[in-house]
Amino acid sequence: MVIVIQIEPARQDDVLELIAASDAYMASLYPAESNHMIDIDELERADFRLFVARDNGKLVGCGGWKKTGQDTAEIKRMFVSPSARGSGIGRRLLHAIEADALAAGIQLIQLETGVSQPEALGLYRRQGYHEREAFPPYAADPLSVFMERQLSDGKPNNP
Template sequence: MEIRVVPYDHPDAGSLIDEVQQEYVVRYGGPDGTRVDPAQFAPPRGLFLVGYLDGAPVACGGWRAHADGVVEVKRMYVVPAARGRGLARAMLAELELSAKRAGARRLVLETGSRQPEAVALYRSSGYTDVPPFGYYANAPESVHLGKTLG
């Protein structure tokens, strides 16, 4: 997979974000309600990545400043046809590396219990429970995870 830095509002990012939002509708009954400003994903306080296979966008993910030295991972997604190939793990590793290069010491994220494959990916990548935060802090199905960058 070729991973490229793109603006959050790039057409390829937009199509993948639309797909992940539709997946949230299927799994949770509605899209992610977290407020997102595309400017939050612009360097140096954020970054958005799209992964390509044979020129087609198949994966995405980004991070944005959350607190001093902490960034929040958002919009991790792999299209269904490309799942099971380690692309999500590769995207997560690139997000972690780019965040560390930008000075982040810790990553946090929100996911949900109806995404067991995402929870398994993050836990197997060293993420552990953190205190709830953000839009879904009080949502019963929300899972809040974090990882300190080495």
């Protein structure tokens, strides 16, 4: 396994297919009003950085961060293909996202995920994220879990 994680454009056939798989997975878990995914146009905005993970060139995961304030950002579009889950790709993507955000001056990184995703919740908790109340633009939702992590806390994020 040779994993390469880097920033790439969203409008590539394999990236679009992975995003469609992510959309279908989320739609199978949650009603539309509890899905808070951003579309391809938002992935191409200047305030969004999309990372992709490739195993020997094959796309196996993606995720990125969106600037939401002077020193805050939100993680969006984290998804690892089912065939690659359990191999540490999600953790490696998360570390790349955090390092890039910190280098850009982000101090606090937040995310919204769902109650029906225990693997994602476990990953975020192991990496130092803790639960919090809903943050803008979200409203409280019993199917959502809101989390955050101080990037500037001086603690390593368990590579």
